[in-house]
Amino acid sequence: MATDYLYHQLESWLQEGIQKQRWRLGERLPSIRTLCQEHGLSRSTVQHALQRLEAQGLLEARPKAGYFVRFQPKALEIPQSRVQIDEPQLVTVSDLLLDIMGRSAAFDLLPDLNVGDLPPGVVALNRSIGRSLRRQRGDDYQYYDEPAGNLRLREQLALHNSRRGWIVSPDELCITSGCQHALFLALMATCEKGDVVAVESPGFYGALQLLEQLELKVVEVPTSVESGIDTDSLEEALKNWKIKACIVSPAFGTPSGVLMPDSSRKRILELAEQYDLAIIEDDIYGDTAFGAVPDPLKAIDTESRVILCSSFSKCMSRDLRLGWISGARWHSRIIRLKLVTQLASSRYLQQGVADYMEEGGFATHLRKLRKELRERRDCLIAHLHDWPCDLRVNLPQGGLSVWVELPESVDTLGAYTKALEHNVVITPGPLFSVSGQFQNYLRISFEHPWSPKRVNALNRLPEILLSDR
């Protein structure tokens, strides 16, 4: 047999195995050595076949780990996105949606799950905070911290972000009580009651709730899992209505999980300049990137129009209640608003987190977390393959969840209560819009390990969702 033929034969055999799910998404292929032995081939022939499959997007090479399946069977197309834009409207979040938000903010599938021990990274963080508490002296507990927050923590955050391609000075950062608090400050600083704010659709429900409470009007801009917010639609909206701010999540925002392409990033900044717009960047998932960590949109903000908001909640601990904001041209107003609305953040806490970052704990934790999240994503997708219905699902390269489109007849909001009776919490699609859309969509989290209990809950879902049609 010619060498040409040999590698091609192996390639076809592997392709077929992936198509038939002998190896499923996220699984590792047999090692090069095993393939050599079992197929009686040379190392270079095997490598050639694997590299060709990698180039086709079916495999992913991970250094020192091997080749992993990244192919999505055809049945799993990506979810469709909405097309139309509605008039600006005030937001009304129903009590049912509020209840759902309360229950599933962090965790779907299983409520009240005892998740067991803490990851080592969080244990180390807590130790660092404990040490900071023990070091507290008289002038710490009797003074409020400065409004912008602890300088050492801001220095560490500036350093952390500069490694991501965003060169920022500690003076441009202000510590907040989380990302939601940062979004709130950004909206308070840029908008007044009745103003119009553009958001991604589907988009983060916490932003919609904020708009409701601040009595701001919303324009929902179609956002796809492939290319993020549709900048043409945004421009159309800007032509039609006076819009004051636009909230976007360029890196793996929930639920679309999309990484905004460079062309959209440039376009949205051009539009901001042209239409005098504040861009509120929700970067909370930026650090979860499974591959290269993307620059924030803020990194190319030459006109000081991007307010970056983020926190430690998604990648470290939701119980820290620490976030940050970089307020661009509105920064001093934002610090002022933080001062009058809550004076300061805990100094001991900020010092503890700064220590943790200085000692490299945060970077180490992130490396581990990213690997685990990718594996959990792959495991989730593999299980979705087995669902007894057509579905479309995205393959996010960061974040904590996938976005699933089910057959049109499925009503996820209607199924919420029924699922709860089975002790399964779901996150229905209509949460992510004010217009009742995405009724046959579901967000599913892969943040947590796939324990048998969680897999069982996941596998019970199709029956619950499909039975009522």
Add this chain to the structure above:
Amino acid sequence: MATDYLYHQLESWLQEGIQKQRWRLGERLPSIRTLCQEHGLSRSTVQHALQRLEAQGLLEARPKAGYFVRFQPKALEIPQSRVQIDEPQLVTVSDLLLDIMGRSAAFDLLPDLNVGDLPPGVVALNRSIGRSLRRQRGDDYQYYDEPAGNLRLREQLALHNSRRGWIVSPDELCITSGCQHALFLALMATCEKGDVVAVESPGFYGALQLLEQLELKVVEVPTSVESGIDTDSLEEALKNWKIKACIVSPAFGTPSGVLMPDSSRKRILELAEQYDLAIIEDDIYGDTAFGAVPDPLKAIDTESRVILCSSFSKCMSRDLRLGWISGARWHSRIIRLKLVTQLASSRYLQQGVADYMEEGGFATHLRKLRKELRERRDCLIAHLHDWPCDLRVNLPQGGLSVWVELPESVDTLGAYTKALEHNVVITPGPLFSVSGQFQNYLRISFEHPWSPKRVNALNRLPEILLSDR
């Protein structure tokens, strides 16, 4: 000598000694045994004289400790209060005032003082929080806490308040990031941009800053160090303008330090009902009471119109960033606002504080603190006696500061920068009003121990204040 004459002689001798400051305010008189021995009198004669002086208000009996001087020499009259009411106006806080607020929020006289070790009560609190951190498990760090806050902490706070005469259920409490945050939520829930809010004058500058940022109009209601907010003036204002809310500090509010009399409490609630008013009660100093801890105004709020705001900052630690709010008829809206503006509070922190309260640490700390604060107040007043100018000063029964009226020619705001050059931080009177009043007033803190360094700074003040006249 008749017995009648003997006790009278001792009484006159003691009176003269107090007038001439042989024993100064807050100092203990010689013991009964000593007085018996030195004056050759019986125990009952000495006791009779002391009791008569106590009845005249010159002495204070403290069980198991003896008799203490509570007389204020005539030179120290109480500060005068304002009389007129201005039209509602928007608040503009100048940059200078903002700078002063930043520096002296917690501590006047000396900036950047290294105050040394923590009080045992704060050490115990921090240990409790550290333990709570070490006990954290998977479901703690991955979930947000419920919006109203940790139930155990709310139960402890309810218990604590019920001992003060306010029977409250944990459901009526919501945990916040401090009292300022609670005030913010209260104003957000009850007012809209442009609405009018009545405040005490002089009153807490943090409330004025909040009104500025929320674009609310202020009406300043005269408030005296003897009887608190003038309810007749408040009624006059309510007749003239549509007022949505009134912020009051019935217990030792800064800077007046006054305890609102029962008659004013009843009157203000009647006015609230008559004029459809929200009463925002700032109770942050309630727990510092040197004598019996007063009921909050909220305790007699039968019409659900009083929103109580408080925190641990003044009596425990400013670095906790934990407060609470009881929102009356606006409570569910307030919880909702807390949820959308910052999601949740740290669970580990709330659990640690709840443990501390359960174990009796908080009550023990408060007992000690109250005693210390009273002694520090007395020490401050004694030093003020020596100032080479006329002054009027109040004698607060709680709180952390006195309110000093200086000769009319003194300009405390003007002296601020000069004092700073001498490394002395002062809190000028004009901070406590929007109308430029109280220019010859000063708030002086007695929160901290009177170290030689602090006494020295205090004694340098008259020269700084009086030289520029």
